[in-house]
Amino acid sequence: MTTPIIQCHHLSYSYTGKTALSDVGFNVLAGEPVGLVGPNGAGKTTLLSLLCGFLPVSSGTLTLFGHKPGAAVLSGKVSALPQDARLDPALTIGEQLRFYARLQGLTTKQATNEAIRVLDAVSLNDSFKLKPDTLSHGMAKRVAIAQALIGSPELILLDEPTAGLDPVNTRNIRSIITELSPATTFIISSHDLTELGRLCQKILLLENGLMSSMQLNASEHNSPTRFITLQMEPSPAVEVIEKFKQLKGVIQVSNPQKNEYIVQYNPDIEAKMDLQVLGCIADNGWQYRQLSQGKTLEEKLFFDGE
Amino acid sequence: MTTFYLHLPVNNETLQFSLLSKIYQLTGKNMSSGFLMHSLLICQFELKRLFSTRKGLLYLITFTLVWYFILFYPLRSAADFLAQEHNAAAGGSFLDFVGWGALLNWQVPELAVYWHFALIIFPLLTILTSADQTCSDRERGTLRFLGLRVSRNSLFFGRFAGAMLSHALLIAISLLSTVVVAVYQDAALLASALNGAAAIAVNLLIVLLPFTAMMAVLSATVKSARQATVWAILIWSFLAGIISLLSSYLPVLESLKILVPGYQMSALSQLSQWQAIQLAYIPLLQSVVLLSLGCWIMHRQKL
Numbered sequence: 001m002t003t004p005i006i007q008c009h010h011l012s013y014s015y016t017g018k019t020a021l022s023d024v025g026f027n028v029l030a031g032e033p034v035g036l037v038g039p040n041g042a043g044k045t046t047l048l049s050l051l052c053g054f055l056p057v058s059s060g061t062l063t064l065f066g067h068k069p070g071a072a073v074l075s076g077k078v079s080a081l082p083q084d085a086r087l088d089p090a091l092t093i094g095e096q097l098r099f100y101a102r103l104q105g106l107t108t109k110q111a112t113n114e115a116i117r118v119l120d121a122v123s124l125n126d127s128f129k130l131k132p133d134t135l136s137h138g139m140a141k142r143v144a145i146a147q148a149l150i151g152s153p154e155l156i157l158l159d160e161p162t163a164g165l166d167p168v169n170t171r172n173i174r175s176i177i178t179e180l181s182p183a184t185t186f187i188i189s190s191h192d193l194t195e196l197g198r199l200c201q202k203i204l205l206l207e208n209g210l211m212s213s214m215q216l217n218a219s220e221h222n223s224p225t226r227f228i229t230l231q232m233e234p235s236p237a238v239e240v241i242e243k244f245k246q247l248k249g250v251i252q253v254s255n256p257q258k259n260e261y262i263v264q265y266n267p268d269i270e271a272k273m274d275l276q277v278l279g280c281i282a283d284n285g286w287q288y289r290q291l292s293q294g295k296t297l298e299e300k301l302f303f304d305g306e
Numbered sequence: 307m308t309t310f311y312l313h314l315p316v317n318n319e320t321l322q323f324s325l326l327s328k329i330y331q332l333t334g335k336n337m338s339s340g341f342l343m344h345s346l347l348i349c350q351f352e353l354k355r356l357f358s359t360r361k362g363l364l365y366l367i368t369f370t371l372v373w374y375f376i377l378f379y380p381l382r383s384a385a386d387f388l389a390q391e392h393n394a395a396a397g398g399s400f401l402d403f404v405g406w407g408a409l410l411n412w413q414v415p416e417l418a419v420y421w422h423f424a425l426i427i428f429p430l431l432t433i434l435t436s437a438d439q440t441c442s443d444r445e446r447g448t449l450r451f452l453g454l455r456v457s458r459n460s461l462f463f464g465r466f467a468g469a470m471l472s473h474a475l476l477i478a479i480s481l482l483s484t485v486v487v488a489v490y491q492d493a494a495l496l497a498s499a500l501n502g503a504a505a506i507a508v509n510l511l512i513v514l515l516p517f518t519a520m521m522a523v524l525s526a527t528v529k530s531a532r533q534a535t536v537w538a539i540l541i542w543s544f545l546a547g548i549i550s551l552l553s554s555y556l557p558v559l560e561s562l563k564i565l566v567p568g569y570q571m572s573a574l575s576q577l578s579q580w581q582a583i584q585l586a587y588i589p590l591l592q593s594v595v596l597l598s599l600g601c602w603i604m605h606r607q608k609l
Contacts, residue, residue, distance in 0.1 A: 054450055054609040072340070072457040080454055085447030090359040096451075099351055103344060103455040147451055 003066075005030045005155055005185060006051065011060035012209075013046055020046040022209040024060070028202075030154070033177060033186035035196035037301060038206035044189045045083050047206065048159050051187070052080045064155065076104040079148040080157040086140065087132040093119070093143055094128035097150065104151045118146040121176060123169065138165050145173060149180075156180075158188045162195055174199065197297040205301055214300065225251055227295045228263040228273055233287035235259065243284060247276050262295060344460035345467060348452075352468025353475070365435060373480050376427075377487060381419050385488075388415035411578035413498040416488040417506060418578070420481070424510055425571055429517050432473060433538050436521035438531035439465040444609060445529050453609045462604045466522045466597070473514050477507055502579050509582040513574070516567035516589045519596035526603045542566065567592055 004027035013021040020043045028034055038044050049055045050062060053070020067073050087096050094115050101111035119125050122142040132140060141164055148156050158177075162170040177186050177199055190196055196203065203214045232240065237255050244253045244263055249270030254262045265273045274291060281288050294300075356362040412418030440461070443449045452461055485499045520542075524534040545566045553560040563569045570588045577585070 049608070052450070052454060054453060056606065056608070070453065070458070072344075072460075075455045078454065080450075082447060082450040085450040087451070088443065088446070088448050090361060091355065095354075095358075099347070100451060100455060102347055103452070144451075 002029055004028055005065055006187075007061070007063045009061045011047075011050065011057065011062055013043075013050060013055065013058065015046075019209050021050075021206075021211075024206075024209070024211045026204055026211055026213060028185065028187065030185050031182040032202065033181055033188055033200045035200035035203040036187055036189040036206065037191070037193065037196060037203060037297075042206040043209045044206055045159055048080065048157050048187070048189055049082075051157055052078070052082065054082065076151045077153060078155045078157070079150065079153040081141075081144050081148045081159055081161055083159040085144060087143065087147075089131060089133045092129050092131055093124075093135075096132075097143075097147055100147055101150050106151070114150055118149045119143070121149055122146045123172060138169065141165060142169060142173075145176075149176070153184060155185050155187070158186060158190075160190055161188060162190065162192055170195070193297040193301070203297070203301065216297070216300075224266065224268070225264050226267050226273070226293070228265070228277055229292050229294065229296055229299070230261045230263065230277065230288060231290040232259045232261065232281075233289060235286045239284075240286065243280055244277065247273070247280060249273060249276075256299065262299065341457060341460050341463075344456040345464040348456070348460065348464025349467040349471055352465060353471050355468075356472050356475075369431075369476055370479075373483065376423060377480075377483055381416060381423065381484070382487065384419040385415040388412075388418055412502065413579075414488045414495050414502050416484050416491075417499065417502040420484045421506055421578070422575055424477075424480075424506065425513065425575055428473065428477070428510060428514055429568055429571075431476075432469075432514050432517040433521060433535055435472070436469040436518045437525060437534035437538070439469055439522050439525040440604075441525045441528055441530055441534060444607070447609075449609045458604045459601060462522065462526065462601055463597075465525075466518060466600075469518050469522070470511065470514070473518065474507075474511055477510050481507055505579040505582065509574070509586070512583075512586045512589050513568075513571070516592035516596055519593045519600065520567050523596050523600040523603060526600050526607060542568075564588060565592070565595075567596075 006026070006028040008027070009025050011021055011024040012019070024043075024047065036044050036047065046055065050057055051064065051069055053068075053074075057069065062069055064071075064074055064078055087093060094112075097115035097118065098108075098111045101114040102108065106114055116125065116128065119127055122145055124139060124142055124146065127135065127139070127143065132143065135143065141161075145158070145161060148158070161173055161177075165173065174195065177188070180186070186199075188196060188199065197216070201216050203216060205212045205214060237258075240261060241253045241255060244250055244261065247263075247265075247270070249265045249267075250263060250273070251266060252264040254264075256262060263273065263277060267273070270276060274293065277291065278288075356366065412421070440449060443452070449461070456464070481503045485496075485503050488499045489496050520538060521534060524537050524541075525531070528534050528537060546563075549559060549562045549566065553562070567589070569592075570585045574582050574585055
């Protein structure tokens, strides 16, 4: 059996009276990216800070590759994009990245090449000699991601990696994560559930300091009912729901947001429900934007019980 | 062994994303090289900061200018005066009369004056220039990038060593210029001047150890360099004042003065050349205590 790279048991953390994490426990195996989601103030950044060793573990146990967070042996093995961390404005970006690479054990020449390589990876190859203050927020975020890619980390913790990035660079970061996985394990904290849905198979949900986990796609395959999520062009909601309900095998139709419908059906009665739904849309002269199997990650995580 | 490549859609280039990484893995070069290596690298980087940043260069230029004026006006005049006093009858000189007779024990008058200037100027400079060892980096989050790569001990001691190295450099520059001025006046003094300069350099660095350590502790505690400087002055004045006050009622408390950095300074000014080393135990002891305290704080601080 594979040993988890992160082992967390009964982890709690409080900020002068306010509980940020309460009895949190989870394991992460090396491999596919893991998403970390939760509302604002749920404790995501606190958890990542504990994993990085920025905060001392005061209650519970937490190990990365069998070592305490922040242990010197983890240098070069674990890297991170910390939230709101900025480089020193007095020194050039290249100098600082080279210095970080040197601290990870690279020679001066290797460190220079490495700094150039990671800046290239985030499409900032012209920024080597620039000072951090000359960069926009999005560019500074990409430099911070670049420093997390130095060397060959086995675990990279990313706190809101795509927040504030333009679509092209968001896609670029997604490509980097996809290419490096599963050799490098990513833990990605984000509010962008679409992004996490694309990248991650496992989601850790933090709410009010408590954690639960979800394996995506696993639950639906074993379930006696399945879902279709449909984004429609403006259409008469009552009529759409009524028509969908008349389809064979449909159990329930809900309308969680304007022009969005979730069709719950029994696959034993009608296995190809997507074709039935599309046929119904065509017969009524409606237009649709997107049809996807299953519920959206947002629905699964936050509105499943409703 | 697998090697994978990163295809970047943005610039259509194929980068050998992990080839280098694999080489490093195979050669074992990306493993932690330990406390000493990290501390040394951080120390070197601090020295680089002194020479390559605007703030560092401004500090160096200011120091050079100030030192130029000290060297050519008060220091030379005082040295000339001292040379005249050397010729006065023992015990009958003006300096003996005002209690500064120890100045006459120095073989090179310029170094005697330097020693007295340095005992005041360098501790003050240390309080001002060593205040930002970790605080602004912690507030900015830069320490997080470093904390992912090195232990907090390496970070703390590396920055401390970097600050000491900067002091050593400034002491060396100022001392060398003083030796040049002294030897220019009298070339026969070269050997004595070099010996005296070495004694001053060693003693001065030892004197500055607890001041730098005190600033390292404060920098690990507060949010800005300005706060660290203000706290240093407050704590130093409070400690010196309160101990003096209490010891006037209870003389046994006089021994607590050993806790105050610079406590031995007035005694040091009465000693010349290598004699001063006999009081080195006081700053060394203070430094051990302060550095232990700083380390403890650094481990408890959130980055």
